[in-house]
Amino acid sequence: MFSGAIQMNFMGRDIVSIEDFSQQEINHILDIAKTMEPLAKTGSDMLKGKILATLFYEPSTRTRLSFEAAMLKLGGANIGFAEPDFASVRKGENLADTIRTVENYADIIALRHSLEGAAKLAAEFSKVPIINGGTGAEEHPTQAFTDLYTIRKEKGRIDGLKVALIGDLRYGRTVHSLAYALALYDIELFLVSPETLRMRKDVISTIKNKIPVTEDANLEAIMPKIDVLYVTRIQKERFPDATEYAKVKGAYKIDLKTLKNARKDMIILHPLPRVDEIASEVDNTPLAKYFQQVHNGIVVRMALLSLVLGAIK
Amino acid sequence: MFSGAIQMNFMGRDIVSIEDFSQQEINHILDIAKTMEPLAKTGSDMLKGKILATLFYEPSTRTRLSFEAAMLKLGGANIGFAEPDFASVRKGENLADTIRTVENYADIIALRHSLEGAAKLAAEFSKVPIINGGTGAEEHPTQAFTDLYTIRKEKGRIDGLKVALIGDLRYGRTVHSLAYALALYDIELFLVSPETLRMRKDVISTIKNKIPVTEDANLEAIMPKIDVLYVTRIQKERFPDATEYAKVKGAYKIDLKTLKNARKDMIILHPLPRVDEIASEVDNTPLAKYFQQVHNGIVVRMALLSLVLGAIK
Amino acid sequence: MFSGAIQMNFMGRDIVSIEDFSQQEINHILDIAKTMEPLAKTGSDMLKGKILATLFYEPSTRTRLSFEAAMLKLGGANIGFAEPDFASVRKGENLADTIRTVENYADIIALRHSLEGAAKLAAEFSKVPIINGGTGAEEHPTQAFTDLYTIRKEKGRIDGLKVALIGDLRYGRTVHSLAYALALYDIELFLVSPETLRMRKDVISTIKNKIPVTEDANLEAIMPKIDVLYVTRIQKERFPDATEYAKVKGAYKIDLKTLKNARKDMIILHPLPRVDEIASEVDNTPLAKYFQQVHNGIVVRMALLSLVLGAIK
Numbered sequence: 054m055f056s057g058a059i060q061m062n063f064m065g066r067d068i069v070s071i072e073d074f075s076q077q078e079i080n081h082i083l084d085i086a087k088t089m090e091p092l093a094k095t096g097s098d099m100l101k102g103k104i105l106a107t108l109f110y111e112p113s114t115r116t117r118l119s120f121e122a123a124m125l126k127l128g129g130a131n132i133g134f135a136e137p138d139f140a141s142v143r144k145g146e147n148l149a150d151t152i153r154t155v156e157n158y159a160d161i162i163a164l165r166h167s168l169e170g171a172a173k174l175a176a177e178f179s180k181v182p183i184i185n186g187g188t189g190a191e192e193h194p195t196q197a198f199t200d201l202y203t204i205r206k207e208k209g210r211i212d213g214l215k216v217a218l219i220g221d222l223r224y225g226r227t228v229h230s231l232a233y234a235l236a237l238y239d240i241e242l243f244l245v246s247p248e249t250l251r252m253r254k255d256v257i258s259t260i261k262n263k264i265p266v267t268e269d270a271n272l273e274a275i276m277p278k279i280d281v282l283y284v285t286r287i288q289k290e291r292f293p294d295a296t297e298y299a300k301v302k303g304a305y306k307i308d309l310k311t312l313k314n315a316r317k318d319m320i321i322l323h324p325l326p327r328v329d330e331i332a333s334e335v336d337n338t339p340l341a342k343y344f345q346q347v348h349n350g351i352v353v354r355m356a357l358l359s360l361v362l363g364a365i366k
Numbered sequence: 367m368f369s370g371a372i373q374m375n376f377m378g379r380d381i382v383s384i385e386d387f388s389q390q391e392i393n394h395i396l397d398i399a400k401t402m403e404p405l406a407k408t409g410s411d412m413l414k415g416k417i418l419a420t421l422f423y424e425p426s427t428r429t430r431l432s433f434e435a436a437m438l439k440l441g442g443a444n445i446g447f448a449e450p451d452f453a454s455v456r457k458g459e460n461l462a463d464t465i466r467t468v469e470n471y472a473d474i475i476a477l478r479h480s481l482e483g484a485a486k487l488a489a490e491f492s493k494v495p496i497i498n499g500g501t502g503a504e505e506h507p508t509q510a511f512t513d514l515y516t517i518r519k520e521k522g523r524i525d526g527l528k529v530a531l532i533g534d535l536r537y538g539r540t541v542h543s544l545a546y547a548l549a550l551y552d553i554e555l556f557l558v559s560p561e562t563l564r565m566r567k568d569v570i571s572t573i574k575n576k577i578p579v580t581e582d583a584n585l586e587a588i589m590p591k592i593d594v595l596y597v598t599r600i601q602k603e604r605f606p607d608a609t610e611y612a613k614v615k616g617a618y619k620i621d622l623k624t625l626k627n628a629r630k631d632m633i634i635l636h637p638l639p640r641v642d643e644i645a646s647e648v649d650n651t652p653l654a655k656y657f658q659q660v661h662n663g664i665v666v667r668m669a670l671l672s673l674v675l676g677a678i679k
Numbered sequence: 680m681f682s683g684a685i686q687m688n689f690m691g692r693d694i695v696s697i698e699d700f701s702q703q704e705i706n707h708i709l710d711i712a713k714t715m716e717p718l719a720k721t722g723s724d725m726l727k728g729k730i731l732a733t734l735f736y737e738p739s740t741r742t743r744l745s746f747e748a749a750m751l752k753l754g755g756a757n758i759g760f761a762e763p764d765f766a767s768v769r770k771g772e773n774l775a776d777t778i779r780t781v782e783n784y785a786d787i788i789a790l791r792h793s794l795e796g797a798a799k800l801a802a803e804f805s806k807v808p809i810i811n812g813g814t815g816a817e818e819h820p821t822q823a824f825t826d827l828y829t830i831r832k833e834k835g836r837i838d839g840l841k842v843a844l845i846g847d848l849r850y851g852r853t854v855h856s857l858a859y860a861l862a863l864y865d866i867e868l869f870l871v872s873p874e875t876l877r878m879r880k881d882v883i884s885t886i887k888n889k890i891p892v893t894e895d896a897n898l899e900a901i902m903p904k905i906d907v908l909y910v911t912r913i914q915k916e917r918f919p920d921a922t923e924y925a926k927v928k929g930a931y932k933i934d935l936k937t938l939k940n941a942r943k944d945m946i947i948l949h950p951l952p953r954v955d956e957i958a959s960e961v962d963n964t965p966l967a968k969y970f971q972q973v974h975n976g977i978v979v980r981m982a983l984l985s986l987v988l989g990a991i992k
Contacts, residue, residue: 095728096727096728101409102408102409102439104435104438104439106431114760115780118732118758118759118760118781118784119784121758121784122730122758122783122784122785125730125756125758126728126730130438130443130756131758132431132434132435132438132444133431134427134431134448135760135762136448136449136762145602145639145641146638146639146640146641149646150638150639150640151639153657153660154428154638154639154657154660155431157435157657157660157661157663157664158431158432158434158435158660158664159435286771289771325772325776325780326771326772326776326777326780327772327776328771328772333775344779344780344783347779347780347783347784348783350783351783351784414722415721415722415752417748417751417752419744443751443756445744445747445748445751445757446744447740447744447761449761449762458915458952458954459951459952459953459954462959463951463952463953464952466970466973467741467951467952467970467973468744470748470970470973470974470976470977471744471745471747471748471973471977472748
């Protein structure tokens with residue numbers, strides 16, 4: 054593509070699904086995120102007077118605090134709720150009404166919801182931009198941008214890498230958004246998961262049209278060649294019953310022994326929180342980048358907020 | 367009244383009950399609210415350094431966020447709690463002690479409480495101004511100011527209008543504050559509700575001394591002549607039992623058919639959240655003003671905060 | 680000690696335990712707190728751009744709001760959570776991971792936790808300073824600084840005073856931190872409590888090495904000579920069973936009769952919330968300083984935040 058000629062404008066745009074973005078747009082977001090690194094330290098008045106509403110129908114302290122910190126570092130302010138059973142919902146209000154209410158209080162809304170499609174619905178009704186903070190089992194675009202930013206920052210590039218996604222690939226919403234995003238690049242993808250936690254067929258067939266995907270890969274066999282090991286938590290609350298959870302919990306655990314044949318420059322990512330799928334002995338190795346990933350989530354969200362609110366182009 | 371001669375000073379004043387305000391004072395608050403409209407867009411530093419404590423013993427996301435947004439738009443900041451079972455209460459602390467504690471943290475307190483008289487009690491103990499954010503089944507003065515502001519903004523005046531209050535007139539706290547406020551103006555009032563949800567006798571007799579009130583009005587019959595249709599939610603949590611709730615739920619529902627003979631310039635208000643007492647097909651008609659009402663709640667609260675904190679006269 | 684020669688630097692320091700501080704350091708904190716008194720009224724931009732994360736695993740509205748108000752009055756901002764069952768914990772995350780996450784969002788963390796040692800553990804993992812907002816049954820250093828500040832402010836000095844601690848000396852975390860702090864000064868200490876709520880032996884033996892301590896003192900007997908009466912709530916939630924609680928509740932209640940022989944310049948302190956261990960008739964006597972104590976908690980926390988964040992030396 055001829056980069057000079059295409060105009061990108063993120064002002065007022067909803068961030069609902071990673072699938073709404075071209076590679077060129079994603080690269081632009083990552084570029085802007087990089088310019089946010091110094092501002093994350095010094096602070097900025099770029100969004101002074103702007104208000105972000107964080108509407109978290111499903112608890113996620115991590116994502117909520119990341120959005121709030123990003124807003125504060127840009128000079129903006131926050132309102133919102135963090136309880137799944139917040140007042141208006143209990144009183145029977147539907148999402149569309151809540152959005153048409155909150156759009157009066159805030160310049161932008163970050164939404165977390167357990168239902169697929171909630172962010173899309175919100176965006177249809179809202180006069181202010183909606184940022185999807187995680188909905189259903191499929192969409193978590195700001196985490197995917199964070200993951201890509203971390204890969205590019207740590208490896209210097211995204212194209213040409215071999216990436217393994219490991220753990221719960223069925224119920225983990227971050228891996229779906231990430232898989233769609235990676236498929237826009239020149240990536241070789243390996244999927245490693247227990248039988249019952251395999252990635253859904255429709256997702257796989259979509260990305261297989263774009264990049265080489267090895268399903269049901271053997272972790273030990275691929276370990277020597279992969280550049281990025283993306284580990285996910287096996288989410289108890291996504292399981293229909295406790296027995297199924299118990300069976301797979303602990304499987305595919307990453308420890309120093311698992312990593313014996315890993316490349317010296319491989320990086321390990323994890324959307325966090327982790328339970329015990331990465332042993333703490335791995336934390337101090339140079340491979341572990343999951344806490345840096347948290348920092349990167351801030352600059353990525355700073356970029357998205359300033360782009361969507363028109364403070365930057 | 368001779369407007370030039372009377373001195374009004376809201377600084378340090380508690381906003382406990384709509385009945386504490388003269389028509390002249392209410393008009394002044396609505397005038398100031400109008401001057402807040404541009405500041406609601408641009409923001410202001412009028413209350414920089416000031417802190418609002420929102421003490422919500424009863425959940426109300428809408429009212430809490432409205433107060434917080436108003437404070438932020440004026441450059442102030444917020445602290446508070448939104449959970450009914452907040453820590454100090456659970457430990458057995460009484461309201462007077464909580465107020466004498468929080469007055470040290472904040473310049474002004476917005477209080478929501480399930481008990482009648484809680485705001486009045488708080489005001490007696492507090493060194494900083496108390497704004498009633500809804501107490502018991504009777505008082506919700508900031509909503510009443512919002513309703514009046516919306517009527518004046520949309521109809522150009524309050525005097526001379528025919529207003530119908532419909533739905534739950536017994537347990538809905540907003541209609542009580544609004545009825546008292548309307549009775550200060552030249553209003554003809556119509557009450558429309560199921561038998562078990564009629565407005566309390568003492569409230570009716572008070573306002574009947576001031577304005578004409580038609581009790582138990584027939585909605586279809588009055589529809590062609592009313593200027594303001596004020597619809598309220600039938601609040602499940604106010605009912606002694608589920609059977610009584612089920613009986614009246616859905617009665618008096620407003621839809622396009624109900625509105626067939628309405629005046630073209632009639633406006634429909636609702637304090638929100640609604641459940642299904644207004645059909646969504648009404649939302650896109652020019653009559654529907656309930657989402658604008660939400661916006662108006664912000665400028666009204668901006669006016670109250672800046673008046674009471676002495677930033678404006 | 681030769682005050683001019685010793686360099687004190689609080690920047691980046693964790694505030695975990697009162698036992699980590701020398702008398703000289705405590706005096707410096709109290710001096711700085713005094714300089715915060717005018718700023719508590721006017722506000723300041725001293726911490727503009729800085730973010731405090733309040734991580735309250737155990738509910739404490741009072742302490743949380745005090746920290747947040749202190750931060751706002753210095754121009755900083757707040758993020759955090761106030762629910763004991765916050766999202767990441769429910770998902771199985773350990774404290775070390777939460778800290779290594781939140782340190783990316785904030786410049787300083789205030790932690791409240793039910794477990795002994797949680798603040799110490801957090802400090803070991805955190806890149807940003809940790810302030811202990813109350814952990815386990817032992818540590819509540821910011822309350823102890825507040826208590827000392829109140830004593831010095833009201834009595835003009837700390838040395839030479841007779842102090843009585845009354846009520847629940849076993850489960851109340853504030854009395855432990857305070858006892859350790861008082862032992863650094865020339866204090867005569869009296870302990871007054873029911874048999875089952877006596878101060879733990881190890882705490883007593885530590886402070887007995889430094890100052891005279893009268894255990895199991897008789898309140899009526901010592902009343903005429905004590906300068907500071909420090910009353911604590913008998914904390915229901917610390918009791919193994921309700922029967923034991925019922926037995927001691929109401930014992931050692933302070934009312935006007937109890938105070939008949941008190942010195943005219945005696946002061947009564949209480950960390951609040953109180954239930955009924957101080958009768959409300961005492962509130963309006965000049966002896967009652969427990970609400971002033973709340974105000975003092977703000978300036979003390981302002982001092983700690985500005986010292987630890989390096990805005991002041």
